[in-house]
Amino acid sequence: xxxxxxxxxxxxLALLAFLPLIIGQYLLNNAVLIVMFVGITVAWNIAAxxxxxxxxxxxxxxxxxxxxxxxxxxxxxxxxxxxxxxxVVAAGGGLLLSIPLLRxxxxxxTLASIAFAEVIRLVAVYARDFTGGSEGLTxxxxxxxxxxxxxxxxPYYYIVLGLTAIAVxxxxxxxxxxxxxxxxxxGSDDExxxxxxxxxxxxxxxxxVISAALTGAFGAFAAQYFFIVDPETNFSLNLYSIQPAxxxxxxxxxxxxxxxxxxxxxxxxxxxxxGAFAGQQGLNFMIYGVVLVGVVMLMPGGLVSxxxxxxxxxxxxxxxxxxxxxTAALNESRTEDRL
Amino acid sequence: MELLxxxxxxxxxxxxxxxxxxxxxxxxxxxxxxxxxxxxxxVMVGMYLAFWLWAGLGMDPYVSLLIVAPAMFLLxxxxxxGIIQPIQGTSANMKIFxxxxxxxxxxxxxxxxxxxxxxxxxxxxxxxxxxxGGVTISVGRLIAFIGALVLVAALFYIMNRTMTxxxxxxxAEDGPTAVLVGIPVKKFxxxxxxxxxxxxxxxxxxxxxxxxxxxxxxxxxTLIAFIVVVIxxxxxxVGSLVGGVxxxxxxxxxxxxxxxxxxxxxxxxxxxxxxxxRPQGLFGKGAGTEEVGLK
Numbered sequence: 220x221x222x223x224x225x226x227x228x229x230x231x232l233a234l235l236a237f238l239p240l241i242i243g244q245y246l247l248n249n250a251v252l253i254v255m256f257v258g259i260t261v262a263w264n265i266a267a268x269x270x271x272x273x274x275x276x277x278x279x280x281x282x283x284x285x286x287x288x289x290x291x292x293x294x295x296x297x298x299x300x301x302x303x304x305x306x307v308v309a310a311g312g313g314l315l316l317s318i319p320l321l322r323x324x325x326x327x328x329t330l331a332s333i334a335f336a337e338v339i340r341l342v343a344v345y346a347r348d349f350t351g352g353s354e355g356l357t358x359x360x361x362x363x364x365x366x367x368x369x370x371x372x373x374p375y376y377y378i379v380l381g382l383t384a385i386a387v388x389x390x391x392x393x394x395x396x397x398x399x400x401x402x403x404x405x406g407s408d409d410e411x412x413x414x415x416x417x418x419x420x421x422x423x424x425x426x427x428v429i430s431a432a433l434t435g436a437f438g439a440f441a442a443q444y445f446f447i448v449d450p451e452t453n454f455s456l457n458l459y460s461i462q463p464a465x466x467x468x469x470x471x472x473x474x475x476x477x478x479x480x481x482x483x484x485x486x487x488x489x490x491x492x493x494g495a496f497a498g499q500q501g502l503n504f505m506i507y508g509v510v511l512v513g514v515v516m517l518m519p520g521g522l523v524s525x526x527x528x529x530x531x532x533x534x535x536x537x538x539x540x541x542x543x544x545x546t547a548a549l550n551e552s553r554t555e556d557r558l
Numbered sequence: 559m560e561l562l563x564x565x566x567x568x569x570x571x572x573x574x575x576x577x578x579x580x581x582x583x584x585x586x587x588x589x590x591x592x593x594x595x596x597x598x599x600x601v602m603v604g605m606y607l608a609f610w611l612w613a614g615l616g617m618d619p620y621v622s623l624l625i626v627a628p629a630m631f632l633l634x635x636x637x638x639x640g641i642i643q644p645i646q647g648t649s650a651n652m653k654i655f656x657x658x659x660x661x662x663x664x665x666x667x668x669x670x671x672x673x674x675x676x677x678x679x680x681x682x683x684x685x686x687x688x689x690x691g692g693v694t695i696s697v698g699r700l701i702a703f704i705g706a707l708v709l710v711a712a713l714f715y716i717m718n719r720t721m722t723x724x725x726x727x728x729x730a731e732d733g734p735t736a737v738l739v740g741i742p743v744k745k746f747x748x749x750x751x752x753x754x755x756x757x758x759x760x761x762x763x764x765x766x767x768x769x770x771x772x773x774x775x776x777x778x779x780t781l782i783a784f785i786v787v788v789i790x791x792x793x794x795x796v797g798s799l800v801g802g803v804x805x806x807x808x809x810x811x812x813x814x815x816x817x818x819x820x821x822x823x824x825x826x827x828x829x830x831x832x833x834x835x836r837p838q839g840l841f842g843k844g845a846g847t848e849e850v851g852l853k
Contacts, residue, residue, distance in 0.1 A: 272651055274658075322834055325650035326593040330784055331833055334826035337781075341823035461662070468655050501669030501773070508662035515655050516644055 224391060224475075232384055239373045247372040249490055251379055251444065255437055256466060256486045258383035260478040261390045262433035263463040267472040268399060269423040270406030271320055275332030277459035278316070278339045279309040279431040283438025284453040285343065288356045298367040302439035309435025312339070313428040320427055321420055324409075333460070340454035355449025358442055367443045375444050382440060386433045387479065393426070394475050402426055406473060434459075457504065462489075465507055469514045471521025480522055485510070560692060565814045566807055567693050573806020574703035575761050579779055580786035580798040581710055582757035588730040588793040589750040592642055592653055596661040598780030600755045604630060604762025605771035606668060609677045612766075619679055619766045620701070626763050627756055634755030635748045642751060643744070661780065668773040676770035684767050698767035705764050709757065710799055717795065726750055730793065778822075785829040791839025801840065 235254075239247055263276050286308040287301035296304070319331035343350045350356065361368050369375060393399045405412040405419040412419050438459075442448045452458070463482075470481025485507065492503030518525035583597045604626055611622040637660075645656050686697045717723035725746055729736045737743050758779075762771075769775075786805050790797025805825065812824035832839070 270651075272654065319830060319834060322837070326595075326654050327788075327833060327837075329654055330781075330788075331830055333781065334785075334829050338823045338826045338830075341820060341826075345817065345819045345823070461658070464655075465659075499670055500674060501666035505663055505666035505670060508659045508666065512641070512656055512659035512663070515652055515659065519648060519652055 228384075228387065228391075232380070235380060236377070239376055244372055247376055249487065251372060251376050252490060253483060253486045254376070254379045254383050255441065255444075256462065257479050257482040258379065258386045259434060259437050259459065260463040260466040260470075260482040261383070261386045262430050262437070264430075264467045264472060264474075264478040265390055265393060265433070266427045266430040267467060268393065268406060269402045269419070269426045270409070270473075271423060271427060272329055272464065272468075272472065273316070273332040273427075273430075274329050274456070274460045274464055275316060275334075275336035276431075276434050276463055277454050277456055278336035279312050279434035280438035280441070280459040281336075281339065281343065281450070281454035282309045282312050283435030284442040284448045285350060285356075285438075286435070287439035288358060288442050288448045289349065291358065292356060297365065298439070298443055299365075302367075302436055305439040306432040306435045309438065310428045310432040312435075313431025314424070316431070317424040317427050320423055333456070336454065336456065336460055340450050340456075343450040343454060350450070353450055355447055355452075358446045358448070360446065375440075379437075379440055379444075382436055387475075389429065389433065390478075391475055393429070398422060398425070403473065462507070465511050467521075469510055469521055471523030474521070474523045477521050477523040484522075561814065564693055565810050567695060568699070569807035569810030570803050571695070571699040571703040571806070572810065573803035574706040575765060575802075576782055576786055576806050577799045577802025578706035578709055578761040578764075579758055580783045580790070580802050581713055581795055582754040582761075583783045584787050584790075584793065584795065584798045585713070585726075585750055585757075586754040587787065589726050590638070590642060590646070590747050591733070592646070593650070593657065594754075595654060595657040595780060596664060596776075597754070597758055597783055598778065599661050599664040599776035600630065600633070600758035601762040601765070601779040602668060602771065602773065602776030603633070603664065604759030605766050605769070605775065606672060606677070606762075607759070608763040608766045609679055609771050612679045612681075613677075618681060619763055623760060623763050627760055630759030631752040631756040633759075634752035637755060638748050638751035643747070646747075661777065665773050665776060668776075672773070674773060676772050678770045679766045681767055696768060702764040702768075706761065709760065710795070713753070713757070714795060722746075722749060782825070785825055785832075787839075788829060788837075789832050789839055794839065797839055 238250060242250065259276070259280065263273065266273055283302070283305035286305035287298055290296035290301040290304055291298055316332060316335050319335070320328055323331055344353050346352075358368070362370055364374070367378070393402070401412065401417045401419070402422045404415075405417065405422060409419055438453060441453065445452075462485075463478075466481035466485050467478040468481070469485060470479065471477025488506060488510075489503045492506055496502045514521060518528075579597070579601055583594060586592055586594050586597070607626045607629065608619045608622050611617040611625065612619060617625075641656060641660060645652055683697050687694050688697065689695070715723075717727060725736075725741055726749065728741065729743055729746055729750075733743065782805065786798055786801040789805065790799070790801030808828065809821055809825055813821040816824060
């Protein structure tokens with residue numbers, strides 16, 4: 220199972236590496252966005268392994284962007300080192316958010332995570348001397364690999380592809396490791412897992428910190444890609460808190476494949492709607508809401524569980540009825556749905 | 559000193575409306591056991607209804623309550639039947655994301671239909687104020703405050719003195735037993751959600767004379783209402799009232815004495831602190847808080 224995943228992953232990655240040779244600059248921009256959202260969603264999902272559904276990941280994304288930008292502009296620090304620093308600062312943010320994570324469950328952790336991200340956004344607007352206030356900071360254009368700054372989109376594409384590959388690798392590794400099993404067990408029944416002697420608190424904090432650090436790396440990348448960092452964009456609740464969470468839920472939170480599927484499917488739809496109905500704001504995001512409500516109500520556990528169910532039904536027809544449960548996080552109370 | 563009193567009065571008046579929004583959220587939580595992330599969006603819908611009735615028919619916002627209130631009750635019933643009822647038996651996480659989805663749909667539907675600009679109702683009394691002992695009071699805000707108090711009192715009366723209220727409290731206390739003794743629980747869920755959404759819509763209407771409607775206003779109200787409910791205590795109506803007034807006062811005080819830019823940051827910080835230090839809230843009994851995630 221794991222080895223076949225690895226082979227498929229390498230093949231997909233190799234195919235994706237040739238993508239810039241086929242498509243033009245405009246489509247490549249879409250490809251960068253899709254790959255970036257796959258990465259952010261996968262990073263978000265690492266926290267969801269343990270059952271933590273955060274709507275505050277924009278905080279980590281923005282912390283990554285701002286750390287890199289401020290280090291570059293005020294101290295002349297190289298963007299690659301700035302990206303690492305951004306990951307560290309975002310991880311620190313994750314550590315901070317783990318205080319409510321350990322005290323609260325379900326909706327109240329979700330709410331606390333929104334409040335957390337909003338506080339950081341408002342502070343970023345307020346601390347004008349440091350962050351440039353609501354106008355934000357502009358990253359100077361200085362092409363070259365050393366500066367992580369380019370005139371073409373190809374290098375950005377390869378960088379974000381690399382980052383996303385790392386995020387997916389980390390996610391797969393955690394999922395199939397001992398820690399991952401314990402984490403997922405804690406996600407479906409925390410008390411029972413603790414009763415078995417697993418220190419779930421440490422696991423949840425580690426998962427959130429890793430998730431935050433990876434999100435911070437994408438934040439730093441986005442600062443270089445868009446050449447601008449501002450609170451309304453880089454701390455955007457819609458873009459970087461809600462969207463990754465929705466991608467994850469639609470695809471199947473807590474699974475390896477779900478978030479990838481969700482982001483690959485939803486990002487182009489959102490981009491297409493944004494372009495096709497340019498004069499009509501709101502429509503692209505409304506689709507997100509409709510798909511979310513539809514998917515959650517019709518197939519709790521996301522697309523991946525829907526596909527699993529279809530496959531299970533197909534297999535049962537042929538006489539073998541083995542089912543692999545990958546969707547513990549969302550449908551724990553829908554036991555009657557289990558086969 | 560005068561500034562302090564002025565600030566406090568403005569805050570308490572605003573807090574009345576917060577309390578009205580929050581009792582609705584609290585009612586829905588207590589009876590139907592759903593944490594509704596779309597609650598603030600119903601405030602926004604109420605504001606837009608009032609705006610369009612004013613802009614289209616020249617109807618005074620307070621008169622439009624006669625149309626908006628029943629319309630919002632009906633919307634609540636539809637919301638209960640179409641969205642809440644199918645997910646009622648599922649996990650808390652599912653309920654979060656379905657109501658978050660509804661919030662996104664309503665917010666962006668408003669953006670799509672009516673654009674992102676601020677819509678302001680201007681009436682003859684919109685800007686009128688009067689002075690009482692050196693303190694300036696806005697007429698619109700005072701009416702909203704009094705109206706909110708009257709409605710909260712009416713809800714108290716319904717909940718504690720009528721048969722409907724008794725049944726609703728019974729369901730809130732022990733839903734499964736309420737089913738066993740033959741209460742048509744589903745019907746009363748319609749009543750509870752209807753009232754909850756109606757109160758949110760009415761609060762929106764009462765805000766219109768002095769607040770502009772915009773698509774994102776609802777999300778702000780959702781957060782405020784949650785903070786109020788958490789501070790006041792889940793399931794406690796008195797807590798919501800006190801919490802609402804307290805939060806209004808804190809918000810305006812923070813705006814005057816710290817910085818308008820950090821007004822909301824202060825509220826969110828207080829929310830996180832309260833949730834960590836006293837998760838059952840100031841007046842919470844702690845009943846039923848575990849199943850929605852408060853330990």
